[in-house]
Structures are given as structure tokens and as C-alpha cells.
Amino acid sequence: MLFHRIEEVREEVKKWRKKGMTVGLVPTMGALHNGHLSLIKKAKATCDKVVVSDFVNPIQFGPSEDFDKYPRTLDADMELCNSEGVDIVFAPSANEMYGGKCNSDNCKDNTLKELPRLSNDTLTYVCPPFFYVNTLCGKSRTGHFDGVCTVVLKLFNIVQPDYAFFGQKDAQQVIIIKKMVKDLNVPIQIIQCPIVREESGLALSSRNKYLTEQGKKDALVLSKILNNIKSCYEKGITDADALKETAYEFLTDKHDMEYIEIVDKDTLENKTKADDNSIALIACRVEKVRLIDNIYLK
């Protein structure tokens, strides 16, 4: 079932609840790929009923980011969800999520143009801790994780699932969401699923659609750097700076590196010595497309 309205989702979930069924939520921004598919399969295996939300959330994009051109493929998304037996696809308009009236007949039209100004002047936000935000992707994406937490908590409150499924690909995101769930006593269990990669090693991402074939080849450097760091760690190198420096031998002028970091997998604290609780994360632009990837050292 495809729903655009919050009340429709609530009504349907309420029926499931009355029957004592468990509910899983897979929050997505659409443009579904095999990474999302793995989340959906895990949700289907874990819960009686599965809701996939399909919403390009305006408030997690910065003014210079790719909100307008972010891929929107609802028809293909629906096909994939139907074939996997997803029970509800929830694809609200921005107006449905952030107030104001949906003036368009086509409520899936998710554009900012119809929206009132959205900011912390007028909207209640969920703000993750500064120490979790002012690092890695948060440094270059001001307000991004506030927007993520706010929309995720809204989706949690709309669907009220027992479980919610997130990919390890967005490692900082899932760590911040787990922290939010703990700090705000959200009664939902977060299930983190492994990164899905192309055979080449490239981590799946909706933004890979922006890349040319050559770009995809150049983008392999991210996973190569991370695999190399992991094997250096396995060989006994623990100095974080030494591990991070191994990245530079892979880089060419095709790569615009934003960060390479080794941090604690739960607290995101920077490590000076890598250990079995460490995660290595990278963000790098290829053909101006911002790509991220990460790997657990153990």
C-alpha cells in the first residue's frame, strides 16, 4: 500500500497493533538500491509488518547541497517494495511532514517551494549532542544531523514501530540515532545492517547515480583505503595517524578528500591508538559527488 498521509499510516498500523503484530520501519529517502533492499529483507525477517518511508527530507540538506537534484524514483521504489512484500510505503509530501497545506494534487511532489520557511525559528528540532555532530560529516554539513534526528523522530512517532533499520553505510548517522534513542528513551530497537557493496567494492549509495563510469572506478579508492587501513591494523599498526597516512598513496587529482578518521564506534571520539572498538571513516568527492564509506577495524 502506498500512503501519502500520516493519518492513513496511523490507522493501518493501529489495526496491526490490535492483532498483536510487531512492526518494523525502514526509513529511506527513496532511490532504493540493494543496500535498502538488505534493510527491507532484514525487517521482513524480524517483524510481522514492514513500513518503508520514502521521503527526501528537506531539513537535512544545506542550502548548497543536492536537495533539488537528489534522485526521486517512487515508481521503481514501489515496484521493489511490492516485490519484497513491504506492507506500507509511506511517501509524504514536505507539507504533510512539516505543516502547511498540500496545495498540489500530487502529494508526492516533494519540493520546498510550497513550504513555509523551515528553521529552528519556527520548528521544534531534535539536536544531537555537539560532540557527536561537530566531527566527520557534521563538520561540513551544518545542521544536517539535527534535520536527520528531527525527521527520524517524527517518523518514529508516526509509525511507532518496534524496530527500525538503518545501514552502517551512514555510520555517524546510525550512531547519532542510537544516542538519540537512548537519551530520549525512545521505545524502539535500532537494528544496524552491514554495508552492501558492488562486486567492485564500491559501497552502494543513491548518490552513485551522479557518477560516470570513470567516476565509479575512481570512487573505488574509498573502499581500497579502508581495506588497507584494516589490514595494516591487523598487521599490528595501531597509531591512528600512521594508519590515516596510508590513505594518501591511493589518492590522485580525481579525489577531493574531506576527511579520513579513526574513531570509537559508539561515541565517535577520536582515537590516537586504534583498537577493536575503532571504526575508520572516509568522505571524499569524486566528480564533485560527495561519497562516504567506513569499516570496522574488527
Next chain:
Amino acid sequence: MLFHRIEEVREEVKKWRKKGMTVGLVPTMGALHNGHLSLIKKAKATCDKVVVSDFVNPIQFGPSEDFDKYPRTLDADMELCNSEGVDIVFAPSANEMYGGKCNSDNCKDNTLKELPRLSNDTLTYVCPPFFYVNTLCGKSRTGHFDGVCTVVLKLFNIVQPDYAFFGQKDAQQVIIIKKMVKDLNVPIQIIQCPIVREESGLALSSRNKYLTEQGKKDALVLSKILNNIKSCYEKGITDADALKETAYEFLTDKHDMEYIEIVDKDTLENKTKADDNSIALIACRVEKVRLIDNIYLK
């Protein structure tokens, strides 16, 4: 039943849910008076089961505010709740609410001393909109409403009530909480209950305990000012400045006025012309005790 632990409350509420019962939450900071009693009575009349939370929330107090000396009267609170048939009194420690271990045998010992540093560096906060916060009480109480919304959302997530009951006495607070509930799609109905006053007109407040008998007399000025503004409005005066100026004839050197404002009862926007959607609010110190009061003009 008196519970100190989050899990105890959740277990009990789950049993009620299975029986299809409705649940009401009355969030308080304890020191219960007849104002709270009216909330409890309303909750009992509305819901099958009632939870009263009794928690002096450290993160809504500023460093120079009265967290340490805020009245704590759990035994008396329990007595009142028992006599009203309250089903659960939830009195967690600060550690139970904000992490860390409860080192004290006496989990009701709600002191900051045992706590790790709490700030937006390390804790996920709920931040109401700037336009709702940077006015009235929020101007002098930086971070207060962030702390209020954060603890209220936590309590909502712990208890998961159908209804939550708040007093109009803290008018800005209830407006901000309604806004939070709307913005974050919290599946809870907020019930706002009228101010309860002493026969003299003094609005009930836990902080009235700080006042001497003379102080209580001096504090009557707050309700007198508000009643006078309302009767001026009823006589046809709508200019907000003119209405506010009527306050000053009541003030003596016993009164340290913080603000007198006329704002929209839903959006807190300042009014230049009062209308039937307006609310007049006052904050004033008497014997250094900060008192607030408000009145709907219609």
C-alpha cells in the same frame, strides 16, 4: 505504586495496554499542591489509569536558579496521590533519567552531584523554536525550555500515555509543549487545565513556599494587574501598550517586575492590539521569589 525505575513503569503500563486501558500522565516536579490536584482529578476523570511523575528536572534549571532548594516533598506527594487513586507515582533519580549509575541506595535522592556533566555537548536535546523561546520567561531563563521539552519528551516515551495534563499557570510551557507535540508528531493529546488560585487570587505555585505571609500579600499584585488588564480590555481598550501600562499603578518597591506582555495564546507572538485570542502574562519577583501568572483576555 511508587516506582523509581524506568523499566518498572514500562512493565506496568504494558500490562494496562494489553487490557486496552487508556493512560494519562501528569508530569510534575513534585511539591504537589491543589493546582496539581486539579490535573490529577482531570486525568482520573479522563483515563483508566493515571501516572504522576515526580521529578525535579536538573536540566531545566539555570546555574543561578533554585534547583538545590526547590521543595522536595515526596512523602506528602505520595499521600495525596494515593488518596486520589493515582496508579503509579514515578519518582526517578537524576541518574535514572540522564544515565550513569544510581550510586545511592535512595534512588529518590535527586541531586546533581552524582551526575555526569549534562549539556548539549553530551546529551540529545529537544529544542523548541527560537520564536517561542526567546520571549517571556525564556529571555531570562536561557535553556530552560530546551530542558523542559527534553524531559517531557523522555517522560512521554517512558510512559507512552494517551493523554498528558498540564496547567495553564505555566502558559508558555504548555504552548511550547503543544508545539513540540505537533512538530514531532508525538501521538499524545495534551490537556490544558485552568489555573487554580487561593481565595485571595494568588495563583498556586510550589515556589509560594518561599514567601512569607507579607510576601504572599505583596504577590497578590500579579493577579490584580492581570484582572485589571482583562477588565480594561472588556471596556474596549485594545492598545497593548496602554493595557500594559495599567500594571504600573499597582507596583511598589516590593515588586521587581520582569515582564508584562500581551501575546497570541497559540503562537506567543506579541500583540500591538489585544484581541480575543490574546493572553496577558506577567513575571515579577517578590522577596526575590520569581512568580508568574497569566490570564486569557476572553
